[in-house]
Structures are given as structure tokens and as C-alpha cells.
Amino acid sequence: MKKTKISERLRKDADSIWKEIFNHPFVVELYKGTLPIEKFKFYVLQDYNYLATNMKNLGILSSKAESVEAMREMLEIAHLEATSEFESYEKFLKNLGYTIEDAIRIKPTQTNISYASFLLATSSLKTFWEGLAATLPCFWTYEEIAEFHKDKLNESKNSLYFEWASVYLTEPYHDLVNKMKGLLDNASNIEYEKLKEAFITASKYEYMYWSMAYDMEEWLIPLKQE
Amino acid sequence: MKKTKISERLRKDADSIWKEIFNHPFVVELYKGTLPIEKFKFYVLQDYNYLATNMKNLGILSSKAESVEAMREMLEIAHLEATSEFESYEKFLKNLGYTIEDAIRIKPTQTNISYASFLLATSSLKTFWEGLAATLPCFWTYEEIAEFHKDKLNESKNSLYFEWASVYLTEPYHDLVNKMKGLLDNASNIEYEKLKEAFITASKYEYMYWSMAYDMEEWLIPLKQE
């Protein structure tokens, strides 16, 4: 009998959350092409900040991998992310009329800070495997979202959103996600509960992140003196 | 002309948030003695988890202090927290009918995870001073809350809440807070904007934390498969 891979177990255990993510109004409207542009701009600016943190996160994970082989793979993943996804993001910012400095200057929302802190604290202070399990949902949900809404995307007339989304349907992006899944499959099943905790928590943050963007989250209290 | 201390500047810049904290329904009802007991129990169990994380946080800060003198003071603070506030918490848990194991077993809410991750990521990856600025609001707001609601507390007939709250009016607790403020006052004003960011963000988490307890926060999505 074939043993279930850890990544498959995690995927299954997070399924109800992932379904909510797929059907999140931000996601649906984005792939349909009907999402108000100001919500999208809000998202993109916040996401630049998030991606910078995630690059740091991948650096930390690279330094914690237990074997030379795993370290090399993590560096490969981090390098790929830094040079491909990240650079395409910078081009994209320019298309929206922003400079990178604009993006750097944007204050992260409380939800953004929470998710980023969770990733950094997990990769810094927990095991390599827990850090990897926390990092995976971001990459993986984007791949599945794109797959789930592929038909909508092809019918969409919104070339801006089309361009943004189509990255997640490319071969290099699939490779990136597969590399991470493959690496995580080497974790020990004994640690499964901890991996699940990290994976589920990160999946919840993914959902909250889309809500943050859809609601263009501001801080609840009018801060006159700040 | 006397220069304003860094802790005073921070306190002033966070004033609008702190006022909201003082008037948060959880806080007000707690000091009045009218808070429903199940909300309080929810809070106390979550807080045990938070305090354990905060102890780790104080350990990290102890290791990052730049001078021998500052390191010794941080160890003093961490040790005080570990032996006094924390131990009294454990006694308190028992009064509520819980074992420490109950408290350890409780899953932290997403807000709890967010706040704790923010503290750990800041103290691990930013400067000692930013870590300290992030850590201070938790200790300091509790002191000011108790001072702000002292009259309500004295009129309260709720001996359980009275006992819990009166810790924050004691001399040793004032000393603890003053030690932390005094240490932070040694930071450089050049770094003020970063310190402020940490202090304000932590203050916001304090507010969210009370809301989490008042709402007995559950995760927004019905997770059937989890």
C-alpha cells in the first residue's frame, strides 16, 4: 500500500479552508476581471512588502535546512523566487504606475504584519520542517487558485489581471511549488501534528489576507494623534 | 530644557490607542466585576500561552542586549516575570479549576498567534531596542489600566477579578515596568521612528487581544474536516 505523502495529507487537512479561499470574493472577482481596480492596487502594494518578507523567510529556511542537499534546494527556491516572481512583480508595479519606492513606503496592514511575523517567527524559532510547512500554503494556494479559475481567466477581458494571474499557470511556477512539496515530503511523520498546525495556520492567514485586500483594511480606531 | 524621554514620547504617540484600550468593554467589565465568567476563563487560558511566549521573548531580548549592564537588567526582568507574574498565574489557573496541562493544551487563537509571532519576530530579527519597544506595551498598559480603573476595582464585589487585577497595582509590578521603561530610555532617538512603529503595532495588538477575549474568538470558517 502506498503511503500518503505529507504534502497530500496537509492539503487534505486544509481542504475546507482552501475551498473558502477559492471562493473568496477578491479571488473570484479578480479571475472574472470584475474586481475594482483600487482593491487590486491596494493588494499589490501590500504584497510587495509581503514578498520582501517572504524572501527573508526563504533565506532563513536556507540556513536551517539539515542536509547539504536540502540547503541547496532551498537556495534554489529562494533564488528562483527572488529573480523570477519578485522581478516580475517589480515590472508589474511599474505597469500600475508605481515606483518600487512607492511600494517600499507603504505601511503594512496589521493582517500583513501578522502573517509575515508568523512566517518569520516560525522559520526562525521552530524546526526547518515547520518553517517549510508554514511557507508552502502561500505558494501552493496561488497555484491551485489559478487552476481552479482557469476558465474564468480565459474568458476575462481584463488584460491587467490576466497578466498577473497567468504567472501562476506557468511551468516554472509549477516547478517551484513542486520543489517545495517534494522537500517537505522528506519530513518525518512523527512531527505531523506540528506541521499541520503550521500549514493550517498559514492557510488561515491566506484567507485573512484576501479579506484584508478586499476590505482595504484600515486600523479600527481613528488615530488622530498618530 | 529637559529632553523628553523616549518612553514618554512613545506613550504620547500611542495615546489614542491606549484610551480605546482603557475603555474596551472587556477591561471595563473586568474592573467593574460584571464580566461574564466564561469570557474571563477564555482570556486566562489564552493568556497562559501568551505569557509562555513572552518569557521566550524576554530570553531572546536578554541575549541581544548590547552591554553587560543591559543584559543583566533584562535577565533581572525576565527572571522577575518568570518567578513572580508567571507563578501567580499558575496559582490563579488552579483557583479557576484548571491544571497547567489544561492551559498548555489550549490552542492559541489566530489573534494570539499573531501578537506572539510579532513579538518573537521583532525580538529575533530586529534590534534589541525595537524588540524592547514591542514588548513594553503589554506590561505598561496593564499598569495604566489598573491605575485608570482603581476606583471601580475597589467598589467591585468580584473577589476573583479583584485578586487578578490587584497584582498590577503592586510595588514589584511598578518596578518591573519602570525597569523596562528606564532601559528603553537608553535607546537612540535617531531610531525613534522604528521604535514607534514597534510600540504602536504592539499597542494595537493589545486592543485586538482584549477584543479576541471579549468575542471569545473562533475561526471564521466552519472547518468540518479539520
Place this chain on the structure above:
Amino acid sequence: MKKTKISERLRKDADSIWKEIFNHPFVVELYKGTLPIEKFKFYVLQDYNYLATNMKNLGILSSKAESVEAMREMLEIAHLEATSEFESYEKFLKNLGYTIEDAIRIKPTQTNISYASFLLATSSLKTFWEGLAATLPCFWTYEEIAEFHKDKLNESKNSLYFEWASVYLTEPYHDLVNKMKGLLDNASNIEYEKLKEAFITASKYEYMYWSMAYDMEEWLIPLKQE
């Protein structure tokens, strides 16, 4: 059949190195009272630097302890070290005619840097248990050295060295060492080889450290341009 404690196994496995340490000329002459004072001064100044690093090391370990109980004990140990051994060292420096600033200004030797780096890298990047196993030999050998040479010490006419050494025969110092041993005994035997590696390597550094002091180590190359 009683199981051998981890600390006892480690002690036995390091026995040949520890015997060399007990018989190191610096140690023997120190307890006899015949050690040239300039060698002792060299040692004390280097050691202030080492102790400051070790305090940082204990802070790191405090933040890595896995249970609340272990964290509290590590903070207790770190706090004890910071307030008792360290403060007595500062008094001692003054007796020798040095200010603390003199001690801070002293450049650590390459051996000192090596040992301190080993402790910090181990506690930062390996498990809590490996960090603790690396930290123990410093504390423990000083206790056994004092015990081993107790008779010599009592016959010694050198009140300066007598004062320095007698700290390691006191009850509080025994308690400190016992606390650390007791904590390490909670480690898992499965990890024994890694613990042994850390413990043996640290024991070797202890030997090298005494040699460094006896030889008043300077850097091997005449550095004209530096």
C-alpha cells in the same frame, strides 16, 4: 538496574581530557599559589570578556528551552550567573587594579574568540540540549578543579588566588552546577552522540583556554601593518 544519567555519561566520556585539565600547569600553579601574577592578570582580563559572552549564551539558551519549566530554570541559572559570579568578578577586577572599562577594552585572543564563537553558534543554531551540553563543561570543570586541588588551596599562602578559587567551593556554586546537570539529564538519550560531541569539544576548549592563559597567547604572525 538504575540508568546512568546523561551528565554522568558525558563526564565519563570526557574523563581523559578533564584529567589533563586538572593537571594543566596554569591550574596547578594557581592552586599552589605559585602562578606568576602576570599570567593570572592576563587570564582574568580575558575571562571578563568570556563571561560576558557566556551571559549572552545563557540568554539564548533561556529563549530556547522547550518547556515553561525549563525556561524558568535557565532564566534562574542565567540570573544567578549574572548577579553572583559575574558581580564577584567585577569586584575582583578592581582588587587587581583594573576598571571594568579596562576589561571591556581588552581584545579577546583567537582562542577566546574560538571558544566563545563555538558556544554562541551552538546555542543559536543547534538544539537547546546541545547548547546546554556545550555550556556545561566551563561551569562543571571549575567545580571539579577546585575539589581536586582543595588541599593545595588550603596550604597556599596566596590570598589573591585563594579568594578567586574559593568561590568554586561554595554551596551556591554547587547549586548552579547541579541545576545545569539536572536540566541536561532531561535530554533524550537518542541524541547522546550530538550531546557528547558538544560536551567533548567544549572540554577541549577549556584545556586550550588554560594554555592560552599560561602562554599569554599572542597572535603567531608579527603584524607590523595592523
Place this chain on the structure above:
Amino acid sequence: MKKTKISERLRKDADSIWKEIFNHPFVVELYKGTLPIEKFKFYVLQDYNYLATNMKNLGILSSKAESVEAMREMLEIAHLEATSEFESYEKFLKNLGYTIEDAIRIKPTQTNISYASFLLATSSLKTFWEGLAATLPCFWTYEEIAEFHKDKLNESKNSLYFEWASVYLTEPYHDLVNKMKGLLDNASNIEYEKLKEAFITASKYEYMYWSMAYDMEEWLIPLKQE
């Protein structure tokens, strides 16, 4: 007047040590082709361990770089090192009749542990710039050694050593070193003394490392029971 680059200042301040390195018997005999093969094998096996640690070190540095740009460059460097120098090393091991497992199994010498610990402790606990300054001498001295002994190498009949050494004369290797120097030149001159300390200390370790290999370092004490 042109300002001296930080990397040039460091290079000049370390010149006397670097001259000793260039003339170290291991280095000279290696480039002449007369180095006894057992010394070379000893070196190569130790170095595999060192390179693995250095990859971890580069991962840590990647996570600490302060700007997105610097992070990306560090990941580029780390990735280059992991895929080019490191992979060529693995091929080289095989040429010498070793498997990678042989190399992994080799216990690092005390000098190797010291140097590796110094790099890891510096990059983990000091600033990004100090970590980078500590990391540079290893890469840079190898480049200058190869340049310094180029003529000897060309006359050498030893094809094994020729192959090993010629990597350090290639364009990609020059690029790697130049990238690191260029990155370090962005550091602030205010921090120069700390950078110098890290750079000089690492240069000394480089010298000690060659001595370790030439002497085929064993531990000074006969360890019967170990």
C-alpha cells in the same frame, strides 16, 4: 579626491597576514605541485565540512541583508556557491576516491570548528555587514593566492592540484568575489572598526586553517577513553 572603498581599506589592513598566507608552506607546495598527497586529502575532506557550514552561513546572511536588492544579491552569491564551487568540489572528491558520505563522516578538527563557529556566530548575532566582512577573506584570499602563484601553477606538473587551483582563476569566480566586495562597499564607514575586526579575525583563521591542513592537525591530548 576619491574615497577609498571599504574592501580596499580592509585588504590593506590585513596585508601582513595575507602575505603570510601567500607564503604558507601548504599554499606554496600546493601551487608548485610538490605538496604530499596525504596532506591534500586531509585538507579536501576537512574543507567539504567547512563549505557546508559556509553555505549555511551564506543562507543566514541572505536573510539578514537590509534591502531587497542586497538580499537578492546575497541569494545570488549563495546560489552560485552552492551550485558551482560546491558541486565542483563533490566531483573533485570522487576523483580522489572519496564518496560524499566519506566527507560527511569526517570529524572537523578543532581549528575547523573554531573558524566555522566564528563565521556562524558572527553572521547570526552581529550585523549583516560584520557577517559579510567575516565571510569575505575565505573567498578573496583564494582568488589572490591563485593570482600570486599563477606562474608556479603553470609550471606545475601536478594535474590534480592544477585542476583544483584553476577554479580560482576563472571569470565566474572573479565575479563571485567582486559581487561580495561590491556589496560590502555599501557598508557605513562609521562601522569600520567592527568590520576590520571581523575581517582580520577571519584572515587569521584562514592562516590557521592552512596550518591545520599542513600539520594534519590532531587533538593534542591522547584520548584513550574517547
